[in-house]
Amino acid sequence: MEIAMEGKQTGEATKGERIVRPNMLMMNASGQSSTLARVDFSHSVLTDVQLFNSRVHQSNFEGCGFDDSDFDGSIFSGCSFRGVELINCDVDHLVVNGVNVGALLRVAQGPLGGKNG
Structure with a gap:
């Protein structure tokens, strides 16, 4: 598994300042x-x-x-997915908070779509 961290991390925020967290790039990881x-x-x-x-x-x-990722048969509970992008992902049988999202998602084929459109 390769993990690369970018961005800067600051200490405690002063009044009116926002803490900047690093973004993460994760590639070729297996968590099956x-x-x-x-x-x-x-x-x-x-x-x-x-x-x-x-x-x-x-x-x-x-x-x-998420790009070229496999969620087939995964179960997510109590997770936040606001603003998530799924590009070319396998979402068959993906369950989020008890709902089979894989059956509901219709992801278009092509550069902005999924494997199971």
Whole structure:
């Protein structure tokens, strides 16, 4: 697994200043049949990540971009997906908060679409 961190990390924010967190680039990672809990992936890019048959609980994926990733059979509970982009991802049987999202998502084929359009 390759992990590259970009950005700067500051100490405590002064009044009116926002803490800048690093973004993360994760490539070619295999987390198949894994369990993750309370992980902050916000504003990260995950490329060719294999999370099929995994369980993810109370994690933050806000603003994430997923490219060529596999979520087939994964179950996400209590996770935030605001602003997430799925590009060319396998989402068959993806379950989010008890809903089979893979059956609901219709991702278009092509450069902005998914494998299972």
